[in-house]
Amino acid sequence: GARGGQGGSADGGAGAVNAGPGSPAERGETDTLTDELYDHDSDWDVVDAALRVARRRGVEPVQVALAWLLSRPAVVAPVVGFTKVGQMDAAAASVDLVLGDDECAELEAPYRPHAVRGWLGGAVRLPGISS
Known part of the structure; x- marks a missing residue:
């Protein structure tokens, strides 16, 4: 890869x-x-952006990812899996983390959409999710 x-x-x-x-x-x-x-390189560029934002904020990268996800209008409740209690604590702390517009832009800039595979075939569009 x-x-x-x-x-x-x-x-x-x-x-x-x-x-x-x-x-x-x-x-x-x-x-x-x-x-x-x-x-793909663009996927890892998004990870790198999350690491940068997390480092500046003094938080875990998962908190940045979940804070961004929770800021999306179409997201009601992300489904998160944990294998350690500390992961649950970090995820819970993301609820209080509010990212600035500049931070969201930094996270979104490197993203490149992926082709949809499977039964959806691009037929479903969620409000607040750009494609």
């Missing part, structure tokens, strides 16, 4: 727990769909 790769972690995180025959980690060795969909 561009700069990333399949999920899991080198430090014994989720990838290590799910290792073994037929596991998601093993499937990641041959299934390139995730990389094809989400491992």
